[in-house]
Amino acid sequence: MSKDNTPVKSPKSPKAIKTVEDFENQDTLLKHVDITIVESEKRANGTLHVRDHYTVYLVDLKVTDPDYKLVQSKISTIWRRYTEFEQIHDYLQVTYPHVVIPPLPEKRVLYAWRKSDTTDPEFVERRRAGLENFLLRVASHPRLCFDDQFINFLQEEHGWRETITDSGYLLQAENKIKSLSVSIRLKKPDPEVESFKNYGxxxxxxxxxxxxxxxxxxxKNYALCKLHANYGKLFSEWSVIEKEMGDGLQKAGHYFDSIADSIDSVAEDEEQLADQLKEYLFYAGALQQLCSNHEALQRNLEQAQDTLNNRLAERTRAAAGKSGIMSRLFGTTDPDIVRDQTTRALDAKIQADNEAIEKAKLDLEEFTKKVMVEIxxxxxxxxxxxxxSLVNFITLQVKAAxxxxxxxxxxxxxxxxxx
Amino acid sequence: MASESSSAMLDMTDADSDDMDMPTLMDDQEPSPLIMEHGYDIAIKVDAPIKQLSTLETYVTYRVRCVCARWPTPPSVRRRYNHFKVLHKRLSAAHPLTAAPPAPPLHSARQQLDRYSASFVAIRTLALNAFLDRIAKHPILTHSEDFRLFLTTPDEEIDKVFRSENNALNLWGLGSALAYGGDGRHSNGVRVKDPEFSSAVDYLNALQDKLATLCDLTTKLYKGTAALAAEYSSMQRVCDVWSTQCGARCGGTQRGVRGVSAGAGAAGQAAGGRPSPSHRAVLPLLAAYAAAQADKIRQRDRMHAEYVSGTDTSDDLQNRVEEATEALRSELWSWTAKTHQDIKGVLAYIATRQVSVLAQSLQGWEQALRVATDTSVHHLFQTVSKNGVRNLSPTTSAAPHASPSASPQADPLRPDSPDGTDT
Structure with a gap:
């Protein structure tokens, strides 16, 4: 991105967001551009091995707002593959711990009821829709949409990979994972966050x-409807050998066939609804992630407080001249000067600790504020x-019935x- | 009736049958009246199977009721399967030229282990009913003396009259074949194929095939429907759990989930009803009947062949060929018509059941849609309850004009009260 095109940040700084209304009235990228994923294409890595085949999706960006300067060009199209979407998603997750990151569509089919794999055209189409939905969700999220990496993702075909790796998000992620892997036992978990976690x-x-x-x-329903095809076949064959009944049997056979045929479209529509529900299945995971992030901060605060308490105790002991094992064994032995020195040193440390606590507290407060709005x-x-989605599900059932x-x-x- | 041995009513609701649940077939105290169909002077019903436990054996008897204009009939008699079998044998022996409706088959090896299971007995009851019905409607067999004896002999004497000649040949159904003596031999000479009858044989064979497939498919259809019903009710359970866990800010979700729950429940209930297994009783019987007719045609062809080949040119044989031809001609025509009626009956039942299942589940889903989309329900309910409270409290009961307009609006669609999560 060239320098003269410096992003015109929205007038309100993100910190000013206090309520959901503010949050929703924020300027978003989606108000200035149209994002679609137009098509998908199968590509091979040159070898003929099945595993080296992958699918790329064509991301199409159109700027609808003529005054908008944030993006490089008015129209851009770019091929991206699923793993790249995964990268940007991971990056967002690490960079914005206080945001419920919109989830990606499923990597493998969950809750599958018939055989399908990732090269299935139907699956690719559903993934295309899911990825598009992901982009739209990010682009309409006030805290995520103006992220430089995200905008680059939409526009810069080459070099994007390097910048995002340079941003060091992977390192951060590792640290995160380390800190999270310790099972977190909080002394005073925030009841609200706790409830959100349980809710998730x-x-x-x-x-x-x-x-x-x-x-x-x-x-079951699919099998049942397909059974009607057998009825259809039976009836149309039967109609051949009958004289008077033939007509009726044949007509009935056609209706049987129509039942068997109609289930396909129902199944397809229902699959889309299932995808919408699956999005929230993953969203629930993101919500829990958010709560874990909150817990990590809380943990930091509590650790800081612990250190402070330890220091204070040490100081009182030092002030009484009872530092060290010798003193405990033989009574006060430290001369006053030594005592003074130790206490002063400890005082300085306590000061630092207090600052650390303040910082942790601020962090936590800031984070909590953001999180509450976010949630x-x-x-x-x-x-x-x-x-x-549920209403659509019911409507679909009504239609099918x-x-x-x-x-x-x-x-x-x-x-x-x-x- | 027939209670000389200790009898136990078969519990038809006991549903651990091997494949399908059966509807109840109880010995109702007030049996449905028998009504003669137009054009017939006889009506017959077989129902109410009872398991009889005597000292030597256990068996099932079926209640046979009959009204007939030709002879006086007792209100009901009890017969066991063997009596039906003997009746069939005697009829085919007495009328060699007409195919008697085949008796329902013996239990298969698998069913042998579980001969008294509710589903097996229920199907056999329906099959025996169809068997007798077919005899009663047959223009010749209905006037048979054996048939009259079967229907009118009191229970105590039936064993004397209808003794089964218990030899191995009869058991295998060879008795009737032997009745024809020499006809059973295969003639290697000329083969005669009457175009009239050969097309009939083709039709009968094809029909057997279709009937078997239809029976198969329908069993699968019912099974599939029942399995679907089970899944629907598990979805209802899942949704119920979800809806109780919906938090304060999930009014919309809760409505949606409740809607799905209601719809799935209704759909499950609609599909979960037990269909009558009549197709499994009637269709195999018709197929066997078609096979029996085809056999008769083959017999006639053999006789004809023998005649044409000239080994036996007596007038007697010619007469017999003529007789058989005539008998078949008249028989096939009315047989086909009656069989079509029977098939139509089965198909109509299947279609009617499907329509009612689908109509019910459609109704359920439509109601679900209302539950899921109707936002006013909560507010409506609140005003109603407020009014209800006001009416109950003694201070405001003096103002009777205030509330009656609103109170009857308690929504019939929502028996479960909303627990105020939307507020």
């Missing part, structure tokens, strides 16, 4: 259970989206009208 867990299990039973249902926003958006009912009513009529 619950949401994850509930969505998981729901998706699981849904996959079972569609599996508020997330809850709102989640509630709306989930409601919509209606269609099947119609077909069967016709079949009944055909059969009854046979002479």
């Amino acid at each position: 867990k619950q949401l994850e299990t509930n969505l998981g259970n729901f998706l699981y039973t849904r996959s079972k249902i569609i599996e 508020d926003h997330f809850q709102k958006q989640k509630d709306k989206d989930l409601h919509e 209606k269609r099947n009912l119609q077909a069967w009513t016709q079949i009944k009529e055909c059969l009854q009208n046979m002479p």
